[in-house]
Amino acid sequence: MSRQKTLGSDILGRLTPWLVPVAIIAGWQAAASTGLVSTRFMPAPSDVIAAGWQASRTGELWSNLWISFLRAAVGFLIGGSIGFALGLANGLSQLSEKLTDTTLQMVRNIPHLSLIPLVILWFGIDEEAKLFLVAIGVFFPIYANTLHGIRSVDPQLVEMGRVYGMSPTTLFLRVVLPGALPSIFVGLRYALGIMWLTLIVAETISASSGLGYMAMQAREFMLVDVVVLAIVIYALLGKIADTLTRLLERSFLAWNPAYRNI
Amino acid sequence: MTTSTLLRAPDAALAPPREVPVASQARQTVRPAPATGTGVAVTLRGLAKSFDGHQVIEGLDLHIPAGQFVAIVGRSGCGKSTLLRLILGLDQPSAGRIDLENQGARSATRRIMFQEPRLLPWARVVDNVAVGLGGAGRRQERRERAAAVLAEVGLTDKASNWPATLSGGQRQRVALARALVSRPGLLALDEPLGALDALTRIDMQDMIERIWRNQGFTAILVTHDVAEAAAMADRILVVEEGRVALDLTVDVPRPRRRGDPELARLEGRILDHLLKDRAPA
Missing domain, CATH: 3.40.50.300 (P-loop containing nucleotide triphosphate hydrolases)
Structure with missing residues (x-):
């Protein structure tokens, strides 16, 4: 009996986070169907699903989704790896930090989206422009959190590693990097959010393909259901990125009681 | 226990x-097993x-x-x-x-045991003990030696635990095992x-x-x-x-x-x- 009870509460526990989204969609459908909200401004969920079905049948949705994903991934890899490398360098070497940290902190305070006009002048509306913006956007959260993570590694553990004869490489791999990992994951989460944000804005302003372009084109033809479809897809993509990060955290931070039960 | x-x-x-x-x-009269x-x-x-x-x-x-x-x-x-x-x-x-x-x-x-256990939270107990071996030996051999010392401090059954799951006394015993594993x-x-x-x-x-x-x-x-x-x-x-x-x-x-x-x-x-x-x- 107790097993049934735990099974029941387990299912309930899994469903709880979805109660609010389902309620919102149900209310939205009801409001649209009863004519409370004009479908010219807000299409019913069923219309959005139909638009999604239509777009995926023609392949338009998939090709746009794929191109956006590629841009996001490549931009993220470029910006993220530079940020990670500089974060490590500045966390480990005082010389490197003195040399670059002040500059980076200055540049960090420029909203990277304000560079859009400049970027269009430099790169036109080609792929480089989007990759550049995404790379700049993800660079700073990864950089700042990697640096912070390395700084906050317990000095007592570092001393222990030295006293126990660890080489600098071993010390880094066994003490410093694992100690910085929780903070690096925080940076990763922020960076993923900024990655989508930047890409969508860039695609909305200047692109000839991609999800943002699909939404903007739909707006010109007053296809409000496609606009909403694009927004729903952003939400789903965000959720997928978040779930992936959690999975990574759960396997890499299993030692940490704070992450054990996510 | x-x-x-x-x-x-x-x-x-x-x-x-x-x-x-x-x-x-x-001091032979003082200590029989010196x-x-x-x-x-x-x-x-x-x-x-x-x-x-x-x-x-x-x-x-x-x-x-x-x-x-x-x-x-x-x-x-x-x-x-x-x-x-x-x-x-x-x-x-x-x-x-x-x-x-x-x-x-x-x-x-020479080995030291600190006031705090100073265990690596991200390494299992047996791997924490193996830290005391420095870089010596293959992985399997290191683990065996670490396990042997863990038995000496009575923590064999905790070998694959995370340090966070141990009590303060147990953590300090792991630290002792780490200090002793290289036979200082x-x-x-x-x-x-x-x-x-x-x-x-x-x-x-x-x-x-x-x-x-x-x-x-x-x-x-x-x-x-x-x-x-x-x-x-x-x-x-x-x-x-x-x-x-x-x-x-x-x-x-x-x-x-x-x-x-x-x-x-x-x-x-x-x-x-x-x-x-x-x-x-």
Whole structure:
């Protein structure tokens, strides 16, 4: 009996986070169907699903989704790896930090989206422009959190590693990097959010393909259901990125009681 | 579950090679199963250390025979931790020299057990112990050696746990295992039991004493607790203002009974000395 009870509460526990989204969609459908909200401004969920079905049948949705994903991934890899490398360098070497940290902190305070006009002048509306913006956007959260993570590694553990004869490489791999990992994951989460944000804005302003372009084109033809479809897809993509990060955290931070039960 | 129920007879492979006991000849009547010449003898000559012009250790001469268990007591800031760091080679002396000799000893390795366990939270217990081996050996061999020492401290069943799941006493036992896994010739203990509750502390004292008697390393214990020093050590050094103010031999046979009147007398003497310049209440 107790097993049934735990099974029941387990299912309930899994469903709880979805109660609010389902309620919102149900209310939205009801409001649209009863004519409370004009479908010219807000299409019913069923219309959005139909638009999604239509777009995926023609392949338009998939090709746009794929191109956006590629841009996001490549931009993220470029910006993220530079940020990670500089974060490590500045966390480990005082010389490197003195040399670059002040500059980076200055540049960090420029909203990277304000560079859009400049970027269009430099790169036109080609792929480089989007990759550049995404790379700049993800660079700073990864950089700042990697640096912070390395700084906050317990000095007592570092001393222990030295006293126990660890080489600098071993010390880094066994003490410093694992100690910085929780903070690096925080940076990763922020960076993923900024990655989508930047890409969508860039695609909305200047692109000839991609999800943002699909939404903007739909707006010109007053296809409000496609606009909403694009927004729903952003939400789903965000959720997928978040779930992936959690999975990574759960396997890499299993030692940490704070992450054990996510 | 007490620690003693988990303790086993030392593994044959772990028993130190039998050699002529060097350090214990004089005390054969005191200890039936004495140290076996695997410890490092430490000699300090005119040792001095100052930080920013402030003299912490002044012209210290001291000889610690191989295999001796020495306790260093003193008030906070008397220089006892600095002395320990100098002997371990973690700091360089401003003047004087430190000689270590290990006649026929297994290893000149010096290890320290800190006040905090300082375990890597992201490494399982057995891997934390293997940290003490340095880079030596293959993975499998390292794990086997680590597991053997874990058995000695009674934590075999915790080998694959994360440190976060252990109690404070268990963590400190893992730290002890990590310090011992490389079979050091000298073990420095920097107030390792200070943060434990009274009963866990007594268990740990007994465990450290038992392992020391089996392995015969030289042990240097820094502590605030005069009773702990008296219960564990062969010799107690009272350090004051960077000098050895009192050097006492503890001639009480082992295993020692807690509350032994002779130990109590000794404790009283040390405390009187430490508190002598206190204003009368």
